[in-house]
Amino acid sequence: MRAISFELIKKATRGDARRGRLTTPHGVVETPAFMPVGTAAAVKAMLPEQVAESGAEIVLANTYHLCLRPGEEIVRGAGGLHGFMNWKRAILTDSGGFQVFSLGALRKITEEGVAFRSHIDGSAHMLSPERSVAIQNALGADIIMAFDECAPYPADRSYIEHSLARTTRWLKRCKDAHKNTGAQALFGIMQGGVYADLRARSAKEISELELPGYAIGGLSVGEPKPLMYEMLEVSVPLLPEEKPRYLMGVGTPDCLFEAVERGVDMFDCVLPTRVARNGRALTSRGNVNIKNARFERDFSALDPNCGCYTCRKYSRAYLRHLFKAGEMLSAMLLTVHNLAFMQDLMRGMRRAIEEDRLSEYKNDYYAGLDE
Numbered sequence: 001m002r003a004i005s006f007e008l009i010k011k012a013t014r015g016d017a018r019r020g021r022l023t024t025p026h027g028v029v030e031t032p033a034f035m036p037v038g039t040a041a042a043v044k045a046m047l048p049e050q051v052a053e054s055g056a057e058i059v060l061a062n063t064y065h066l067c068l069r070p071g072e073e074i075v076r077g078a079g080g081l082h083g084f085m086n087w088k089r090a091i092l093t094d095s096g097g098f099q100v101f102s103l104g105a106l107r108k109i110t111e112e113g114v115a116f117r118s119h120i121d122g123s124a125h126m127l128s129p130e131r132s133v134a135i136q137n138a139l140g141a142d143i144i145m146a147f148d149e150c151a152p153y154p155a156d157r158s159y160i161e162h163s164l165a166r167t168t169r170w171l172k173r174c175k176d177a178h179k180n181t182g183a184q185a186l187f188g189i190m191q192g193g194v195y196a197d198l199r200a201r202s203a204k205e206i207s208e209l210e211l212p213g214y215a216i217g218g219l220s221v222g223e224p225k226p227l228m229y230e231m232l233e234v235s236v237p238l239l240p241e242e243k244p245r246y247l248m249g250v251g252t253p254d255c256l257f258e259a260v261e262r263g264v265d266m267f268d269c270v271l272p273t274r275v276a277r278n279g280r281a282l283t284s285r286g287n288v289n290i291k292n293a294r295f296e297r298d299f300s301a302l303d304p305n306c307g308c309y310t311c312r313k314y315s316r317a318y319l320r321h322l323f324k325a326g327e328m329l330s331a332m333l334l335t336v337h338n339l340a341f342m343q344d345l346m347r348g349m350r351r352a353i354e355e356d357r358l359s360e361y362k363n364d365y366y367a368g369l370d371e
Helices: 048-053 063-068 072-077 081-085 097-101 129-139 157-177 196-207 225-238 253-261 271-277 309-313 316-324 328-354 358-367
Strands: 005-011 018-024 027-031 033-035 058-061 090-093 107-109 114-117 124-127 143-145 185-190 213-216 245-247 266-268 280-283 286-289
Touching: 005 328, 018 328, 027 033, 033 058, 033 328, 048 328, 063 072, 063 097, 063 124, 063 129, 072 081, 072 129, 081 090, 097 107, 097 114, 124 129, 129 143, 129 157, 157 185, 157 196, 185 196, 196 213, 196 225, 213 225, 225 253, 253 328, 253 358, 271 280, 271 328, 280 328, 309 328, 316 328, 328 358
Parallel strands: 033 266, 058 090, 090 143, 143 185, 185 213, 213 245, 245 266
Antiparallel strands: 005 018, 018 027, 107 114, 114 124, 280 286
């Protein structure tokens, strides 16, 4: 029994864009796909039903945060993440690696794994490849990620080379530790920084393990966007064509277009939900800062080209009022819209790939922006 299957439905005749279908134990995910981030088993300011209504077919949850609070055994006791958070569709869990490496002085890297202190109470923990996989097995996500080192940018070649080698060794340990292969798919992660030959080496090493899917890690960590696109161009084609390809931590519309054109299938990012809580909406005409005084008497919809609940029911003036008044409803309504916008954008990309007009769709999107 395979935890997931991936069908390549259509390849663009111009460029490397792909239209695919990922089948998981909890439903089908049409690709290219954007995954909302539900860090602590919840997409912030949203009911699970609202996330589903946005069109999202898969969400991401965070291994690091969930192992610290409430603990994976509590989640296991609830029947896994699906039962715990009342989400009926697919779930992907990250490995926790990015979070522990972001702790700086609070962590220490060894061959065994990463020793760190909790940001919550300072308690000591060790996250190793085996421990990360065991936590994710308990959480029960459809797709689980290998424990890797997400190297910073900039970093010298020697550091990246050693980090890459350790990530490959850790991936083999993750594969050996994975105890639920029939229900959960383990994805490997390519590293290599901004060095094309190291990216190629990493792609070869992880592909040889014949995993159900592969991710591109270590990008969108501070490097210029053109450099990220260059790394995608040299590395994505080296991953197996018949497996899903996931670019981690990327979610701005411009980056999504560029990565889809280069053959990426899956994405995640906190941006749509985070900026909503700060009063920013992503719209078909560009970003809207709802705090702006010019919206005080603007009784039009947030986005005239959007049919989401927020745009059907509420005006820009009301949304501005909510934000200025500190009402929680502001974050809720803006998040409803931003997630709907992201899913509409991806739906449009899928349709454009099917019709072999992704470049035209991209050009139309940019032509419609006010800024």
